Amino acid sequence: MLSYTINSQNKxxxxxxxxxxxxxxxxxxxxxxxxxxAKNNEVLLGKSFGYSNFxxxxxxTNETTxxxxxxxxxxxxxAIYILASQNKLRLEDKVVKYLPKLNSxxxxxxxxxxxxxxxxLTRTVDNYLxxxxxxxYSSDEIINVVNKTDLAFQPDESFQYSNVGYSILxxxxxxxxxxxxxxxxxxxxxxxxxxxxxxxxxxxxVIKNIASGYNFLEGETLKSEHENKSHVLAAGSIMSSIKDLxxxxxxxxxxxLLTKELHQQYLALDKNFRTHGGLITWNYSSKxxxxxxxxxxxxxxxxxxxxxxxxxxxxxxxLVVIGLSNRNPIDMSKMYNKLGNVALGxxxxxxxxxxINKLNALIVKGKLxxxxxxxxxxxxxxxxHKIKATELNxxxxxxxQYQMNKKAINVFTFFTMVYPENANAYDSLGEAxxxxxxxxxAIKAYTKAVALNPNxxxxxxxxxxxxx
Numbered sequence: 001m002l003s004y005t006i007n008s009q010n011k012x013x014x015x016x017x018x019x020x021x022x023x024x025x026x027x028x029x030x031x032x033x034x035x036x037x038a039k040n041n042e043v044l045l046g047k048s049f050g051y052s053n054f055x056x057x058x059x060x061t062n063e064t065t066x067x068x069x070x071x072x073x074x075x076x077x078x079a080i081y082i083l084a085s086q087n088k089l090r091l092e093d094k095v096v097k098y099l100p101k102l103n104s105x106x107x108x109x110x111x112x113x114x115x116x117x118x119x120x121l122t123r124t125v126d127n128y129l130x131x132x133x134x135x136x137y138s139s140d141e142i143i144n145v146v147n148k149t150d151l152a153f154q155p156d157e158s159f160q161y162s163n164v165g166y167s168i169l170x171x172x173x174x175x176x177x178x179x180x181x182x183x184x185x186x187x188x189x190x191x192x193x194x195x196x197x198x199x200x201x202x203x204x205x206v207i208k209n210i211a212s213g214y215n216f217l218e219g220e221t222l223k224s225e226h227e228n229k230s231h232v233l234a235a236g237s238i239m240s241s242i243k244d245l246x247x248x249x250x251x252x253x254x255x256x257l258l259t260k261e262l263h264q265q266y267l268a269l270d271k272n273f274r275t276h277g278g279l280i281t282w283n284y285s286s287k288x289x290x291x292x293x294x295x296x297x298x299x300x301x302x303x304x305x306x307x308x309x310x311x312x313x314x315x316x317x318x319l320v321v322i323g324l325s326n327r328n329p330i331d332m333s334k335m336y337n338k339l340g341n342v343a344l345g346x347x348x349x350x351x352x353x354x355x356i357n358k359l360n361a362l363i364v365k366g367k368l369x370x371x372x373x374x375x376x377x378x379x380x381x382x383x384x385h386k387i388k389a390t391e392l393n394x395x396x397x398x399x400x401q402y403q404m405n406k407k408a409i410n411v412f413t414f415f416t417m418v419y420p421e422n423a424n425a426y427d428s429l430g431e432a433x434x435x436x437x438x439x440x441x442a443i444k445a446y447t448k449a450v451a452l453n454p455n456x457x458x459x460x461x462x463x464x465x466x467x468x
Contacts, residue, residue: 010345011044014044014342014343014345015044015045017342017349018037018044018045018339018342018343019045019047021338021339021342021349021351022035022045022047022049022339024350024351025049025335025351026049026050028351028352028353029330029331029334029351029354030216030327030330031049031050031325031327031330031335032049032050032051032060032214032216032221032325032326032327033048033049033050033060033066033308033323033324033325033326033327033330034046034047034048034049034060034061034062034064034066034241034242034322034323034324034325035047035048035049035322035323035335035339036062036242036245036246036320036321036322036323037319037320037321037322037339037340037343038246038319038320039317039318039319039320039343040317040318040319041250041318044343045339045343046062046242048060048061048062048064050327052064052209052210052211052212052326053211053212054212054214054221055212060211060326061209062241062242062243063197063209063241063242063243064209064210064211064241064242064324065197065207065208065209065210065211065239065240065241066210066211066239066240066241066307066309066324066325066326067201067211067213067229067239067302067304067306067307067309067326068236068238068239068240068245068302068307068309068324069236069302069303069304069307069308069309070163070235070236070300070301070302070303070304070309071238071240071245071300071301071302071309071310071311072166072234072235072236072237072238072302073166073234073235073236073278073300074248074252074278074279074300074311075185075189075198075238075248076166076169076170076173076185076234076235077115077166077169077266077277077278077279078189078251078252078257078258078266078277079173079184079185079188079189080111080115080169080172080173081258081262081263081265081266081277082188082189082257082258083173083176083177083188084262085257085258085259085262088176088177089111089172089176090111091110091111091112091115091276092110092111092112093110093111094107094108094109094110095109095110095111095114095168095172096109098171098172098175098176099143099168099171099172099175101140101143101147102143102146102147103146103147105150105151106146106151108154108155109121109155110155111169111172112276113155113156113165114162114165114166114168114169115169115276115277115278116159116270116271116272116274116275116276116277116278117159117160117161117162117165117272117274117278118155118156118157118158118159118160118271118272119151119155119160119162119165120151120152120153120154120155120157120158120160121146121149121151121152121160121162121164121165121168122149122150122152122162122164122457122458123160123161123162123163123164123458124163124164124232124458136203136228136230137230137231139171139174139233142167142171142231142233143171145231146164146167146168149164149457150457152455152457153455159271159272159274160455163232163235163236164235165235166232166233166234166235166236166278167231167232167233167234167235169234170233170234170235170237171233171234173185173188173234180200181200181233181234181237182199182200182202185200185238186199186200188257189248189251189257192257193244193247193248193251193257194247195240195244195247195248196244197209197239197240197241197243197244198238198239198240198241198244198245198248199238199239200237200238200239201229201237201238201239203228203229203230207239209241210239211307211326212224212306212326213226213304213305213306213307213326213327213328214306214326214327214328215305215306215327215328215329215398215401215402216327216328216329217398217399217402218360218364221327222402223306224305224306224307224328224401225305225306225401226305227304227305236302236304241324242322242324245311245322245324246320246322248311249311249313249320249322250320252266252267252298252313253313253315253318253320265277267279267281267296267298267315269281269282269283269296275298279298279299279300280298280299280300280301281296281297281298281299282296282297283295283296295314295315295316295317296314296315296316297312297313297314297315297340298312298313298315299311299312299313299336301332301333303328303332303394305328305401306326306327306328307324307325307326307328308323308324308325308328308329308330308332309323309324309325309332310322310323310332310333310335310336312336312340314340314344317344319340319343319344321335321336321339321340321343323335323336323339328394328398329391329394329395329398331354331388331391334351338351352384354387354391355375355378355385355386355387356387356391356392356395358374358378359371359374359375359387359414360395362374363410363411363414364399364407364410364411365410366406366410368410368413368414368417371414372414372417372418375387375418387418389415389418389419389422389424389425392411392412392414392415392418392419392425393412393415393424393425393428395411396408396411396412396415396428396432397428399411400431400432400435405432405435405436406436408432408435409429409432409433409436412425412428412429412432413429415428415429416429421452422452423448423449423450423452423453423456423459424449426445426446426448426449426452426459427445427446427449427456427458427459429445430442430443430445430446430449430459430462431462433445434462434466439466442462442466443463443466443467446459446462446463446466447463450463
């Protein structure tokens with residue numbers, strides 16, 4: 001691992017810049033949560049803003065427990081590699097070896113295909129479930145629901161991010177260890193690393209110091225809907241804190257629970273900017289203040305109702321950046337990028353008001369052409385004003401959550417105007433129309449979604465249902 005030292009004066013300047021940047025996140029992005037940066041085992045930033053519970057004005061600390069959503073996949077994939085290191089499974093094993101109740105159409109599916117999202121499995125099973133998100137599902141029920149789905153492509157032919165795949169990995173962990181997913185994760189990772197604030201969420205269980213989830217919409221903090229995690233299982237059911245996530249990040253860097261060979265494989269670049277262990281990764285080359293270096297970043301982000309999370313590890317610089325929030329929307333990718341740049345000694349970062357905030361008033365009023373004109377004007381001035389597809393999608397669903405259906409339809413329609421070739425934009429618009437009891441428009445939107453993405457099994461199933 002490359003070494004990188006800075007003198008005490010520069011180090012203090014970096015700490016001050018990180019603190020200033022964190023306050024910009026609070027002031028410009030309405031950030032509510034915890035931020036953490038550590039380099040070479042020294043904490044450069046540990047700052048929390050706002051409340052874990054707005055109703056009781058409970059302050060957030062570094063020991064506050066958050067839902068980390070898809071960051072759970074980092075734990076799940078690491079557990080699979082631990083079991084491989086213990087010779088209890090092989091990464092090239094067929095999934096049906098451990099889950100014989102799976103339908104024969106999944107016979108060619110390997111554990112390795114699922115780890116790096118090349119399985120062909122559908123993204124979610126939400127539309128195949130009843131009474132989601134409040135009904136608790138057993139392992140057998142999850143398998144039964146998965147058996148109702150079809151592969152979008154044959155394993156290893158393409159890439160498609162899949163929560164379902166990681167739910168299946170959780171079931172494999174249960175099969176191999178003869179323990180529940182939560183018990184197995186405690187034995188494999190939580191206890192060995194002394195992660196006392198990390199656990200698998202079980203519906204109804206009381207967790208000390210846990211944050212409640214919220215949304216910030218039109219200047220008001222609103223209580224988020226509750227999502228039962230039993231049907232996503234290993235794809236997004238873990239709760240953790242800044243303190244514990246840092247300890248886990250150190251384990252990912254060191255690999256003490258894996259064999260040397262499997263640790264290297266876990267972090268190695270595979271396809272589609274993923275490691276063999278399923279983490280998002282890319283190599284970077286940067287002219288740092290003291291010397292030129294190249295390095296690799298591995299990270300994962302998570303998003304669920306009321307919560308956002310990110311863990312980013314700059315391997316060659318032993319730099320860890322963590323962000324946890326219990327108030328959406330918040331762009332976590334922007335946060336870890338900017339915090340990481342400052343921690344590595346680049347020039348000071350500036351945080352601007354999100355472009356979507358400048359357009360929102362026009363969009364929700366249905367002044368979509370006016371909003372699009374303003375957006376293009378902003379883009380002509382600076383590409384930094386570009387709105388991510390996920391920003392528009394999340395905003396639309398926030399309105400949908402609070403039964404603001406017409407505003408949601410306006411947001412999703414604007415989404416299709418900005419991203420006319422994005423199948424998910426039309427899929428989301430179709431859902432909004434269904435919620436608003438407009439079947440004809442829903443059929444048009446879902447039909448367009450399928451035309452843009454013939455592998456969109458969700459849209460196909462909804463179309464079949466609403467046309468009956």
